[in-house]
Amino acid sequence: TCSSAVHIALLEAGVEFELVQLDVFGDKRLPDGSSLLELNPKGTVPTMQLDDGNVLTETTVLLQFIADTNAPSDLAPSAGTFERVRFNETLSFLSDLHKSMGLFYNSDLTGSMRAYSHEVLHRKLELIDEQLSARVYVAGDRFTVADAYLYIILTWADDVGQDLRRYRHLIQYRIRVGSRPSVLSALGERPN
Numbered sequence: 001t002c003s004s005a006v007h008i009a010l011l012e013a014g015v016e017f018e019l020v021q022l023d024v025f026g027d028k029r030l031p032d033g034s035s036l037l038e039l040n041p042k043g044t045v046p047t048m049q050l051d052d053g054n055v056l057t058e059t060t061v062l063l064q065f066i067a068d069t070n071a072p073s074d075l076a077p078s079a080g081t082f083e084r085v086r087f088n089e090t091l092s093f094l095s096d097l098h099k100s101m102g103l104f105y106n107s108d109l110t111g112s113m114r115a116y117s118h119e120v121l122h123r124k125l126e127l128i129d130e131q132l133s134a135r136v137y138v139a140g141d142r143f144t145v146a147d148a149y150l151y152i153i154l155t156w157a158d159d160v161g162q163d164l165r166r167y168r169h170l171i172q173y174r175i176r177v178g179s180r181p182s183v184l185s186a187l188g189e190r191p192n
Contacts, residue, residue, distance in 0.1 A: 002059045002098060003046035004155075004186050008148035009063050011182035013070035059098070060091045063145035075145045087146065090139045094149045097124050101153055104160030118162070125167055132169035136176070143180070151177045155187075 001024065010017050020030060024045050028036040040047040040057050048056045048065075056062055067076035077083035100121045103109055109117060128138065128150070139146045154174050157164050164170055177183060 001045055002149065002152055005059055005145070005148040005152040006046040006048070006062045006066070007186040008151070008180075008182045009066045009075060009145045011185055012075060012143070012145075012148070012180075013066050013073060015066065015070055059149060060095055063091065063149060064088075067145050074142055077139075077144075087139050087144065090146050091149065093124075094138070094146060094153065097121075097128070098149075098153050100124055101156050101160060101162070104162070105156075121162060125162070125164070125170060129167035129169045132173050138173075143177070147177055148183075151183060 007019060022028060022030060022036060022045075024036070024043070028043055030036060030039075036045075036047060037043050039049055039055050042057060044057060046057070046059060046062055048062055050056065056065060064076060067073050068079060077087050100117065103117050104114075104121075132138070135141055137143050137147050138150045151174065154164065154170065156162075164174070
């Protein structure tokens with residue numbers, strides 16, 4: 001799930017945290033027997049409970065929170081700057097890409113709707129591929145929480161039948177980001 005993007009961001013920020021895994025499609029039970037629904041009535045992940053008891057949800061919100069509350073952090077441009085507005089625009093687009101890619105997990109998506117959805121997804125991936133021809137990372141020349149998000153979305157491509165080989169810059173990007181220690185660790189592999 002996209003909660004892995006938040007996991008990557010936490011590792012990048014060097015934050016101490018307790019990761020709790022659960023079957024979000026099953027009974028949503030936490031290890032202590034309580035329900036995720038008690039913390040987050042939406043029943044979705046990622047869900048983050050802070051030390052003060054506050055609960056935050058939604059991937060883009062959590063990514064920005066991690067970047068903004070862990071100084072010094074280069075994981076997002078400074079709040080209140082025009083660069084941050086552009087960064088937020090990128091996160092919003094990635095959220096839309098997330099939904100477009102996620103559609104293909106729905107077995108009811110068939111025929112012309114599937115073909116149309118592939119075309120929409122192709123246009124979005126093509127746009128990102130073009131942007132990556134002129135920059136190292138999705139939001140510029142440094143790794144940000146937006147890269148954690150895009151990387152995780154791209155890991156779904158094989159699952160949903162989206163061949164990324166035609167997106168040369170995306171392939172290079174996926175290799176580059178996928179080799180980061182935070183990504184390897186979050187996905188359960190050991191860094192070299």
